[in-house]
Each structure stands twice: as structure tokens, then as C-alpha cells.
Amino acid sequence: MTKISSIRIKLLIMVNAIITSVAALRVIFMPGAHHYTEALGLAIPDISISVFNKHIAVEELITFAAILLITSISMIFFSRYITKPVGILQDTAKKIMEGDYSARTNIKSNDEIGLLARDFDRMADSIENLGKGTAGTIASLSHEIKTPLNVIFSSVQLIDIYRDNLDTVEYKKKVPFQINLIRQNCYRMLRLINNLLDICRHDSGYLKAKLVNYDIVELAREITLSVTKYAESKGINLVFESSLESQVIACDPDMIERILLNLISNAVKFTDKNGTIKVMLAKDNDNVLLTVKDTGVGIPESKLNRIFDIFNRDENLVRNKEGTGLGLYLVKAFVEAHGGKISVKSRENVGSEFCVMLPIKVLDQSVFLSVHESQEGYRHITSYNGVQRVHIEFSDIYSGFEKESGVK
Ligand SMILES: Nc1ncnc2c1ncn2[C@@H]1O[C@H](COP(=O)(O)OP(=O)(O)OP(=O)(O)O)[C@@H](O)[C@H]1O
Ligand SMILES: [Mg+2]
Structure with a gap:
């Protein structure tokens, strides 16, 4: 049995001790009890019944009085033992209800009250x-x-x-x-x-990818090209490289666009003039790897494991750049909506590399055909047109006055 149930054990032991001592006393001082006590090896003097009866009356009275006293003292002690921490719990709950969220019980005992108090804290x-x-x-x-x-x-x-x-x-x-x-x-x-x-x-679990069969190579190339001029206007070389000619996968082109634009906009934001950003596509077993690699400021190792958390923006690192710290959290959500994974490698003052792994799966032909009918491409699937989408996704880095941005 663990220490946790010690209040129950203490109570049981106490009640047991009272019952046992009363029972023992009654047995010892009962008339003729010496037969039993002798059998048990206890030496009770053989005295006459009348003396014995008087003896019993006085002894039992004293004993019961003693037991009553001990019981009352232990009950007082025991009730204090329980009521004190309960009182602390009550006071702390009251303080929290009144708005003092720093209040704690700080009860460290190992019984049920202690356990409850620790959960409460x-x-x-x-x-x-x-x-x-x-x-x-x-x-x-x-x-x-x-x-x-x-x-x-x-x-x-x-x-x-x-x-x-x-x-x-x-x-x-x-x-x-x-x-x-x-x-x-x-x-x-x-x-x-x-x-x-x-x-x-x-x-709330309602973010679902609207999957259609789409050529991811064409999609990634088109998105990268749509912002190349803008990157160039910042003195950054943005290049697209693919070891695949084409690769049809079931994906949500709107989400893929936001994934890529978010990663490129971060890369542009954190890469200085004369830097390079590469968007690369390759195949790895049953996955497509979409990588955005930059030669920017990089991310400290201590920040890497929390980079996809919501509101992950670190004011010491962002160097007065715009942003809310929502971008990467959403990018991860979009990737996971495709059953994919995202990872990051980075070295300070060397650069960062975000790698998106998307499973190569296609939908059955009927779905492919229904999308294929609107041959003109993914822009028709998105709720904004392509130019507007770039304006929106780049709004934290694009001031709107770049002459050669290509995103007019
Ligand atoms: N390519 C990168 N190079 C260096 N640091 C980066 C890079 N990408 C992201 N970070 C770091 O990760 C943080 C979080 O990025 P995230 O895209 O989630 O937010 P943000 O760009 O600050 O704001 P938002 O995208 O919501 O406008 C950035 O503030 C930055 O510190
Ligand atoms: Mg961002």
C-alpha cells in the first residue's frame, strides 16, 4: 500500500487501537478471566470476587477515562490534521476566485489532502x-x-x-x-x-485540404517565379531547382501556395542583400521534398525546437522586421493537412533550410478528371487571384512601393 492512503490508514489504526484496548481490558478484568490470561501466559493475581469486582469497577473506570481522554486528544489532533490543510485549500481557492492567480497551497504532505493540494496548485x-x-x-x-x-x-x-x-x-x-x-x-x-x-x-479540427491531383513541380515553379522579381528588387537571388520533370500528387494548391509563399517571405525577410534563396524539389521514396534554403541570418539552436509554435516570434531575433509569429505555425498545419511533415535545419549567420515532405498519393481518376476539366490551373481554385495572393502573403515584407517587384 502506498503512502497516499495514509489518512485512511491512520484512521483505521486509531479506531482499531481503541477497540483492541477496550476489548483487551474487558477480557483481562472479566470475572474468571485469569483462566484465559494464564493460558495466554499473563500473570493476573488470583483475588477474591468481591475485591475483584471493586477492582474491576475502579480499574475499568480509570481505563475508560484514560481511553476517552486519549481518544479525544487524538480526535482533536486528527481533525486539526485534516481541517488545517482543507482550510488552506479553501483560502487559496478564495484568493484565486478574487483574482490573485499567484496564490498556491504549498501543501507538501503525501496523503490524499497533499495529493489534492498538489493537483490544485x-x-x-x-x-x-x-x-x-x-x-x-x-x-x-x-x-x-x-x-x-x-x-x-x-x-x-x-x-x-x-x-x-x-x-x-x-x-x-x-x-x-x-x-x-x-x-x-x-x-x-x-x-x-x-x-x-x-x-x-x-x-477546432475543421482545417481540411481540398485535394486535387496537381503537378507539384509546375505549381512550385509558378509560385517561385511570381516572386522572383520582387526578391531581385531586394538584391536577393531567388532560384528554382527541380530534379523532377513533373510529379502529380493529390494536394490543395491554395495551401501549397501559402506554404511556399510563407517560407519564401521568411527567407526574404531574414536574408540580406546579395544573399541567395533556393526553392528545390526532389523525390525521396514515396515523398516529394520541397525545400526552401536561404543564406540568411539563421536561427539559434535554442530556438529551433519551438520554431513551429504559435506566436513563436522572438523580438531579439527579428531585427525590427514585421510579423506576428503565426506564419510557421500555419505552414506546419497546412503540411500536416496533406499528411506531410516539415523540418528545419539552421546555423546562425550561415542560413536556414525548411524541408516539406509531401506523400506521393493521387486521387482516383474521377476526381482528377473533374479538376482537369478546368485546364487553366490552380488560380481558379483559390479564392484570391495569384497576384492578390502574393500581395497578401508578402504584405509583411512588401512595402507596396518597390518599382521592380513584378507584383503590381
Ligand atoms: N528563414 C528564416 N531565417 C531566419 N529566421 C527565421 C526564418 N524563418 C523564420 N524565422 C524565425 O522564426 C520566427 C517565426 O516565423 P513566422 O513565419 O512564424 O513568424 P513571422 O514571420 O515573425 O510572422 P508572420 O509570418 O506571422 O507574419 C521569425 O520571427 C524568425 O525569428
Ligand atoms: Mg513569417
Whole structure:
């Protein structure tokens, strides 16, 4: 038996001891009990019945009084032993209910109360962490929503001022810049809201890949090409390499696009001028490997194992770059929705390599045919057109004023 049930054992031992001592005393002082006691080897003097009866009366009285005293003392001690920690538990619960989430029982005993108290303290830890997490999340999301909203609001106010104070030529010159700023910040908000909606879908189990048979090589090449010019405008060389001519797999082209654009946008964000980003495709047994490798700042080893966690952004590392820390969490969710896996290798000041492994599976012919009928490609499957998608996914790095971005 473990230490955990010690209150029950203590109670049992105590009751047992009282019953045994009362029973023993009754047996020892019972008339004629000396036959039994002798048989048991106990030396009780052989005295006359009348003396014996008196003796019994006094002895039993004293003994019962002693037992009563001992029992009462032990009951008081025992009830204190139970009520004290219960009182602490009650006080702590009250403090937590009143908003002091740091309150703990700190009861360390090994009985049931101790066990309950430890569980209670653990629950209080969770409540405290949840409170901190929720407050932090709301604060960072509010900031992310407020920043683009402020920009939009200032631009609208400026346009109003221009309209009242500038002539037509000046007005026409200055307004497009502000409109661009408004559009760019709308994209930022759209990206954040899309990401949040997808995170809600994922966390509640409703994020499902809409699978169609698609040539992943063509898809990855097309997506990479759509942002090559933009990378070049930042002085970064973005190249696509594939050891496969073509490979049809069942995938959700919209999700693949977001996976790739997220990984490329991170690579661009954390790679300096004259760096290189490679998007590579290869086959490994029954999987397609899609790799995005950069020569950027890299990720410290201590951060690598938490890189796919939600709100994983480390302010010490991001060097004033935009972002919310939702991107990689969602990328992992999209990859897993395909039954795939994502991994990362990185060395500080050398670069990072994100590798997505997607199983090579195809849907039955009827599904393939129904998609194949709309020959014009995946852009028709996505809810945004391709250009808009790049604007949205790159909104944290794309300012909207790059001349040679190719994403007009
Ligand atoms: N290619 C990379 N090179 C260096 N660090 C990276 C790279 N990709 C991601 N990281 C690190 O991982 C963090 C999390 O990336 P993630 O894409 O989830 O968030 P984010 O880019 O900061 O914000 P979001 O994508 O939600 O706008 C980044 O803030 C950065 O510190
Ligand atoms: Mg990102």
C-alpha cells in the first residue's frame, strides 16, 4: 500500500487501537478471566470476587477515562490534521476566485489532502499561465491590427486635407501614394485575419485540404517565379531547382501556395542583400521534398525546437522586421493537412533550410478528371487571384512601393 492512503490508514489504526484496548481490558478484568490470561501466559493475581469486582469497577473506570481522554486528544489532533490543510485549500481557492492567480497551497504532505493540494496548485499554475498567454495574445493581436489601421486612417485624413488644399495637378500627384499605402495595409490586415481564421479552423479540427491531383513541380515553379522579381528588387537571388520533370500528387494548391509563399517571405525577410534563396524539389521514396534554403541570418539552436509554435516570434531575433509569429505555425498545419511533415535545419549567420515532405498519393481518376476539366490551373481554385495572393502573403515584407517587384 502506498503512502497516499495514509489518512485512511491512520484512521483505521486509531479506531482499531481503541477497540483492541477496550476489548483487551474487558477480557483481562472479566470475572474468571485469569483462566484465559494464564493460558495466554499473563500473570493476573488470583483475588477474591468481591475485591475483584471493586477492582474491576475502579480499574475499568480509570481505563475508560484514560481511553476517552486519549481518544479525544487524538480526535482533536486528527481533525486539526485534516481541517488545517482543507482550510488552506479553501483560502487559496478564495484568493484565486478574487483574482490573485499567484496564490498556491504549498501543501507538501503525501496523503490524499497533499495529493489534492498538489493537483490544485498545478491547476492554479495553468490558470495563471492561461491568463498571461491570453493577455499577451490579445495585446500582440491588437497591436498587429492597430498598426495598419492607424496608417489607413492617417492616409484617409491626408487625402481629405489634399482635396481641400491642393490644386488638381498636385492632388493627382500625391494621392496615388496614399492609396497605395491604404491598399498595402489592407493586405496586411487581410493576411492577419486569414491566418487567424485558419488557426481557428485548425485548432477546432475543421482545417481540411481540398485535394486535387496537381503537378507539384509546375505549381512550385509558378509560385517561385511570381516572386522572383520582387526578391531581385531586394538584391536577393531567388532560384528554382527541380530534379523532377513533373510529379502529380493529390494536394490543395491554395495551401501549397501559402506554404511556399510563407517560407519564401521568411527567407526574404531574414536574408540580406546579395544573399541567395533556393526553392528545390526532389523525390525521396514515396515523398516529394520541397525545400526552401536561404543564406540568411539563421536561427539559434535554442530556438529551433519551438520554431513551429504559435506566436513563436522572438523580438531579439527579428531585427525590427514585421510579423506576428503565426506564419510557421500555419505552414506546419497546412503540411500536416496533406499528411506531410516539415523540418528545419539552421546555423546562425550561415542560413536556414525548411524541408516539406509531401506523400506521393493521387486521387482516383474521377476526381482528377473533374479538376482537369478546368485546364487553366490552380488560380481558379483559390479564392484570391495569384497576384492578390502574393500581395497578401508578402504584405509583411512588401512595402507596396518597390518599382521592380513584378507584383503590381
Ligand atoms: N528563414 C528564416 N531565417 C531566419 N529566421 C527565421 C526564418 N524563418 C523564420 N524565422 C524565425 O522564426 C520566427 C517565426 O516565423 P513566422 O513565419 O512564424 O513568424 P513571422 O514571420 O515573425 O510572422 P508572420 O509570418 O506571422 O507574419 C521569425 O520571427 C524568425 O525569428
Ligand atoms: Mg513569417
